[in-house]
Amino acid sequence: MKQALKVLGLVLFMTMVSIGLIGCASDDESKQDEKPAQEQEQNQEEQGSGQDSNEAAFPVTITDDSGEEVVIEEEPERIVSVIPSATEIIFGLGLGDKVVGVTDNDNYPEEVKEIESVGGLELNVEKIISLEPDLVVADVNNGESISQLREQGIKVLVLGAQTLEETYKDILTAGKATGTTDHAEEVVASMKEDVESVKKVVQDIPEDERKTVWIEIGEELFTAGNGTFLNELVQTAGGVNIMSDQEGWPQVSEEEVIQSNPDVIFLTYASYVENAVQKVKNRDSWKDVTAIEEGQVYPLNSDITERPGPRITQGLTKIAEYLYPEKFNQE
The missing domain is CATH 3.40.50.1980 (Nitrogenase molybdenum iron protein domain)
Structure with missing residues (x-):
């Protein structure tokens, strides 16, 4: 969603964050034959217009x-x-x-x-x-x-x-x-299938083996806490957000992150900050953090991880693939 660096830019970013198949199958022919001719004509007109058959x-x-x-x-x-x-x-x-x-x-x-x-x-x-x-x-x-x-x-x-x-x-x-109720229901059903597919893969991961995650939404160490999409997606993907005990979009100290020693680091600003991933990997004081040692620093596309729309479950899947590549057949 949206892309400004310094504290003012982050405030604007967080404001923006807080702000942004096919029709039903027709009845079988025997049932159609029993309908009055006028009703059949009406159904044909609706199908021809591409409108949902159960349009309110x-x-x-x-x-x-x-x-x-x-x-x-x-x-x-x-x-x-x-x-x-x-x-x-x-x-x-x-x-x-x-x-x-x-x-x-x-x-x-x-x-x-x-x-x-x-x-x-x-x-x-x-x-x-x-x-x-x-x-x-x-x-x-x-x-x-x-x-x-x-x-x-x-x-x-x-x-x-x-x-x-x-x-x-x-x-x-x-x-x-x-007037697109059918289509909306199909979109939601598809999204729910995405979520269930991820849950099925990660459900058997023991609690003590789940990856801990630091979500960085700005170089000033703003992050995503409880009550945010990113927190929900990380948890649904089988991860543990190290700042889930805080609400909203807090700014935390470097010491807090280092002490929590995350297994994985996600950056939401890498699309508009040059070499963002490498800059994090090069932080001298972070060299002993597990995510840095193991090269587990990844850019997230905020468009699919923070916009509450049809693609949000694509973001969920991407997060899960980053956390557990071996379980999602990723190299």
Whole structure:
């Protein structure tokens, strides 16, 4: 998710972190023959349009993650997403052709680079309104902009997942809001399969043999504690976060890390800090840390380990492969 180094950059980063198949099979022919001709024609039209066969009839009423009751009168045809995780959800539901606005921070899928931008951390509300969206998908931390848009009569669906379970819920909510319930259920089912596959591989690892992990989200030694996606992913992947006894995104001392002697080190900033992995390996005071001695320092792609969207379980799998390569047939 997002990529600024110094303390101010880390504060912005953590703000961003806190912010971002196929239809059902038809009945068999014998049942179809028993249906009135008019109903069969309606079913054929729905299948031909590519819509979900169990699409909820509009209007739909949804209580979003801001606690607001959102009534969507008709299936949205023009969607603006103001957080990368929401953009990935909307595209994951097969609605990319309906997206008319995204943010400067969006980078996946590739098509988003050709879509109109509505700002970055600071949204251009006037620009969003000018795009005449039927639906804006936002995050709980877009607070003021959400209020401004709603005051202008724009429908805003607010998401805000902080866990895997909440991510599933947000995807299903987005599916209901856009008439893609079937597709949303399939996406969630696939994600749950990813999670179960990882759990099955690591479940028999004894507690005293599980790898201990230091998660570094900045060279000033900010880390991910309890209540973060990274902590949940590391634990689900069979690892032990050495800072799981702390909440949120604490900054810790070098001595604390060295004393904890992690087996593995993950860096979330390596994509925008040159030679980040090598710099950590070259820390003289860390030379006796197990992860350094054994070369177990890895870059993590924050887009797939911190964005609460369909790819978050890919991030889980990657973490598990780094922790236990021998169990995941990795060299």
